[in-house]
Amino acid sequence: ALVGVLALVVWQRRGSHFYEFGILAIVLTGGLVSFFTLPTGRESRIVVSLLITLILLLTWLFHMGWVERRLAVRPSPINRPVFAFVAVMIISYFWSLAFRDPLMFIWSSFPMVQVVALLVNVTFPFLLLMVANKLNEPMWISRLVIIFILLGVTSIVLYFTNQTIHDWFMYRGTRGLFSMWVAAFALSLALFQRKLPTWLRILLVGLVIVLIYRYFFLGRSWVSGWLPMFVALMVIVYQRSKRAFVILAVLGAIYVSLNFTYYFNNIVLAEEQ
Template structure:
């Protein structure tokens, strides 16, 4: 009985082994086809690479190899998305890599990274069907402004004057779309910061980047070192001085050596921007306005002291300031009124949604070819490009963001969060003032070109902090409420 049982078991094992071998036979064939396919694909890509390199077909190369590179990059960045966002301030301030386009304009690496991150974020939200944003009162005006900019592009094309000299603008529609992308990505950077930087350490990192690189920029500028590495343009001085000043006036426990270093940074930067680059008003007036705003928010008493000190300084140095005004007039400062008049004439004919992104340039070249200069006023740029509708939405956004910054400062607990709130709201007030003096929060294609994104984005980092600080403060309130109830 046992022998029969053993033979039966052996026969079952043989049948099982035979069936398993039979089932596994197709696998080596599949592997063979897979290996052959991979080898053929490598050979094909090699031939394609040789062709496009030999023929200098950049767009063909991008079409072939772009998707192949995009897939692994997408998964890699998705796994470390917050770290990729934290690379943005370094990319903007200290990575001097610009991608050539075959024209005068170059695309900064910071714009490439920011666009990629926005695209990955939107794609992931679409895949998950989850379109939620971190709650903030500034979300709606920013998104509505982007929609208005898009409408203005279509509106400007449909209602474009038929006699415009479009022949002197090559690929003008490409320029307009690229300008629209820079505006949308600027808003996207603020939303990325606000939705993914949700702890105090990350906020310290962001502000620390501006203090560190701003210090290097200040030293290089004073010593006249031609570095070609750091992006010391735009409002770099504002976003260097204001974090240092906010730390000084909101951190009573700060050690003496750090206070002296921060004070030295502020004095050195103001020396460089006011005394050395006096005629560049948008380089120092916004910083001074932000200092006054931070002082007023922090203490009305010290604001009065600061105001009296400045009045005394102006009174005792009248010759210096009179010479400054005279130099400004000799440099043609009064000519800006004429530029503003031209701008308003164009706006008068296209007042609803404007002429579209960068759209007023052909009007200048057609109707005012001998005085075709930009406005050097970001508010007039906005009304010319996006009309009255776009300007109203922008003012809504400016008011909502400033009000939110003031609320955050009042609600933030003592410590670094209060410092960050004061930095953000006072710096944003100074940035809005800079728009009147000719600096750009939204880069204009025919002044900074798209390359200006690398320094106009500075202000949008801090707009994003308004969203981040709201989430951190609300989370701490909820935690405190729970602990108190327990």
């Protein structure tokens, strides 16, 4: 493992776009290769995107400590929140060990579960930090956005045409906040990118509409699949037109009031039960 990290450090020092390609690979493997996992010797398994993330972070940290001889990041508004979040995670871990309820049953693998959970909770904030430090050229950001949108289109097409292939290749990778990111990128490009032709703007807005239909109307009980998406879309609309924001907010309020019983019974009460 040490030899591998050293080789990666030497590779990225030669001027290749190591981190940029690695970040794109995280998104691609997360969206397309989520079905392939590596065993850990226990019930949990490691997805390829997490493995690539760990390799990139270890290489980045090792390069700063061994080559640059200093651990430093570029000034950014996200630095303090990231470090604060990581500090809270570490403190919470040791706090849970020191003040654990004596009546709580601890199975043999529970300590390892805690360590792995801490590792994951620390890894992704540091990934955000690495992306902010390494993905600076507009070309790479554009490629990242294009990959997200293409994954979104592929997921939607497979979902409505071949459910089996969709569930095998993309089901796990297109849950969580995936719909939010794809819809936010698509709507932002349609509203703010002036160089886009009209037909492409229409297609992007159409993608957003299909995503809303897929994650909201067909999956209303899964709140985390559509609520973050709606919040992001409303923020984007507000940035473009406050009048449109007010109109959509009123329409949304009317819809919720007309369907209040359904959401209260199937979401609020279901969560409590």
